[in-house]
Amino acid sequence: MWPETIKMKKYKNDLYLKALAGESVKRPPVWMMRQAGRYLPEFMAIREKYDFFTRCRTPELAAEITVQPIRRFHMDAAILFSDILVVPQAMNIPFEMKAGIGPFLPQPVRSKKDVDKVIIPDVKESLGYVFDAIKLTKEMLNDEVPLIGFAGSPWTILCYTVQGQGSKTFEKTKEFCFTRPEAAHTLLQKITDTTIAYLREKVKSGVDALQLFDSWGGMLAPDDYREFSWKYLVQIIDALKDEAPVVIFAKGCWYALEEMSDSNVSAIGVDWTLTPQTARKFTGNKITLQGNLDPSRLLSPPKVIKEIVHKMIDDFGKDQYIVNLGHGILPNIPLKNVQAFIDAVKEYHE
Amino acid sequence: MWPETIKMKKYKNDLYLKALAGESVKRPPVWMMRQAGRYLPEFMAIREKYDFFTRCRTPELAAEITVQPIRRFHMDAAILFSDILVVPQAMNIPFEMKAGIGPFLPQPVRSKKDVDKVIIPDVKESLGYVFDAIKLTKEMLNDEVPLIGFAGSPWTILCYTVQGQGSKTFEKTKEFCFTRPEAAHTLLQKITDTTIAYLREKVKSGVDALQLFDSWGGMLAPDDYREFSWKYLVQIIDALKDEAPVVIFAKGCWYALEEMSDSNVSAIGVDWTLTPQTARKFTGNKITLQGNLDPSRLLSPPKVIKEIVHKMIDDFGKDQYIVNLGHGILPNIPLKNVQAFIDAVKEYHE
Secondary structure (H helix, E strand, O other): OOOOOOOOOOOOOOHHHHHHHOOOOOOOOEOOOOOOOOOOHHHHHHHHHOOHHHHHHOHHHHHHHHHHHHHHHOOOOEEOOOOOOHHHHHOOOOOEEEOOOEEEOOOOOOOHHHHHHOOOOOHHHHOHHHHHHHHHHHHHHOOOOOEEEEEEOHHHHHHHHHHOEOOOOOHHHHHHHHHOHHHHHHHHHHHHHHHHHHHHHHHHHOOOEEEEEEOOHHHOOHHHHHHHHHHHHHHHHHHHOOOOOEEEEEOOOHHHHHHHHOOOOOEEEOOOOOOHHHHHHHOOOOOEEEEEEOHHHHHOOHHHHHHHHHHHHHHHOOOOEEEEEOOOOOOOOOHHHHHHHHHHHHOOOO | OOOOOOOOOOOOOOHHHHHHHOOOOOOOOEOOOOOOOOOOHHHHHHHHHOOHHHHHHOHHHHHHHHHHHHHHHOOOOEEOOOOOOHHHHHOOOOOEEEOOOEEEOOOOOOOHHHHHOOOOOOHHHHOHHHHHHHHHHHHHHOOOOOEEEEEEOHHHHHHHHHHOEOOOOOHHHHHHHHHOHHHHHHHHHHHHHHHHHHHHHHHHHOOOEEEEEEOOHHHOOHHHHHHHHHHHHHHHHHHHOOOOOEEEEEOOOHHHHHHHHOOOOOEEEOOOOOOHHHHHHHOOOOOEEEEEEOHHHHHOOHHHHHHHHHHHHHHHOOOOEEEEEOOOOOOOOOHHHHHHHHHHHHOOOO
């Protein structure tokens, strides 16, 4: 559903917004999670010169990286290059990006005392570089396609903040939640409040839609998901629903799809463990869905990719549907395979 | 269902076999995936002296490790200490166990030529140490509780064999399957044939039930799961169904549960992303289920563990149910929490 309070802006290509609004389209829009990234040679050229957080924090670099995939492949939406960890960084949680490890926090948050040190920042001050990047990107996009802004779910940010780095099981985070639930909820609420202010400012700066990523939601049992993740996502969705359409993607959270479809989101992203039929069934055939090709499937020959994509559109239906991958694109995907994926959607007709 | 062709053996404690047979019990049986392992001090003492594959290959060590958790906690079933990778090792795929990495294959299998070098061994010869360990364990168990034998699914073994080590996405394995499906199927069939011979010999040596672990099935989309994993599991299940009850546990494969419940397995293990109600619904209320506490939940205080376990039994129902974790026990679980988990089941009454 499109929020009643918002007037849809005009773009040369407005397929993405129309799909969010549930309007009928001649073909579904397409974009790819992590479309601005490591599979692109022009991105790699920038990466050689500037480290990860410099790329995030320099508006000119973030805007250029955001526009790169659009320039080459003409997806139907751009998504601002940034990282979910800029939010905890602004909250006095000093993440680094460590070679071979990824996000790394020298002193993870693991006690009530640690939680007390975490601040709710003035986002305009501490995350101003993101809003500047949005304004610059909007200029560069020149009304071609809409721009998506994103944030991590409070649970997913908590995962890194307590564990201190990526993990297969995030058992330190779970131990924290299961043994110190009060401290966990205090921290989740601080992340939630910051995220709401952050996304509100993103919308004011010009993004057309908001996507929430809950990358690690699927590590939780359904009851724990409701308590430690969904509860906070609902706060964010409800706070912003009248300011921009909100899309939720929670990897591995098939069990929460029914509840999500009854919330105030405009669309739901699904991963590749669901058939299109199952995804439609779990969400009551009533909401725009986004997804869900297995990212590894882009390693198939281009001819096979096209067949699979056409079948996927047939199975989801061309309306109330945004073609995407079921998770971020892998670094080792050949450009011609990405081209086949995008072309398949653009060539689609009933 | 209990296979019609098999007479149930007598044990002092036969709760596990009764649950597999669907007979009514006063309380459900309990065991834990990876119950013989790193959370136990007596296991760590052995581990300090002998490396991983020495522990697997020395019948006296494997039998001792198998019996250790029974001696301390009196679970209702023992499971033979071994590893899923002893099967590919016997097939001329020389896995090592590397510190900090885990299973490691210096030259992964990635071409038709590599696949041709893989042999279907005489299991009695190359895996005789496993069958000796079973006989020794049976003596040590002294008819107290039944003994479970296990194997990895062909897909899960393929994952390591092609990737060369553990992975978050196993994209090399998927690339192999998606670009060289014939070679992939040839290799999967070789693993399947070896596994059938291996498990048959395990039954002859004395195990009472067979458990198949598909740890990485959940990485596949439903159609790909059917093609690259389930197809081969069905062959194994059907080949052995008249020789022993077969239990399947496929992590992340909630989407395949309905199909599994229509197969010839005697029980199905489920992970913690399913509520008991959903698990019963997906499997048509007709089969014994095993699971499914989030392994991280054993980090909760003992009092909370007991409450959760009692609720779990209430929700699954005490019959046609085997209490277990939703995946292997984590190394950092305190012994008193394991005790609380086992006690909760033994204290259960309606």
